[in-house]
Amino acid sequence: MDETENINSAQLAARQRLSANMKVLRGKRELSQDALADRAGLHRTYISQVERQLVNVSLDNLVLLAVALGVSVTELLVEPSEAAIPVKPGRKRTSTRAER
Template sequence: MKHQPRKQLGNNIRQLRTNLGLSQEQLAEKADLHRTYIGAVERGERNVSLDNILAIARALGVSASNLLEGVE
């Protein structure tokens, strides 16, 4: 069974974040977003805007397409 798009995006963000050794709080600070928002995104609870996808991608040092890998 495929993940829902928001769940897959959240999983991708969590994996990249943990690979970099960043906490949700550290990622949120780098992306200029709130920690609770990052948590909700990682759990697939938020429908993320393009602006925030780009902010998170920049904070993780990857392209937006990396975050969307496997999202259908």
């Protein structure tokens, strides 16, 4: 195994940990991808790409995601200790129709 293969497998592992932790944390907070994107000031499709491990996340965006999820950056990158909780798609309402 050459050095390039080691770097690629390390990058893949980091993306997998980030993806899994984001899904777990979103599920615990009952946040859709849309809601997380709004909190972080990012686009919903970007959140989806991060969770599908398609993009290289910048340090700045990693910080935005951590703040939006209420955790430290390191918590997003550690080995996940639990499975993701499914969240229904769509935005979470802040009020019911009766309250409007």
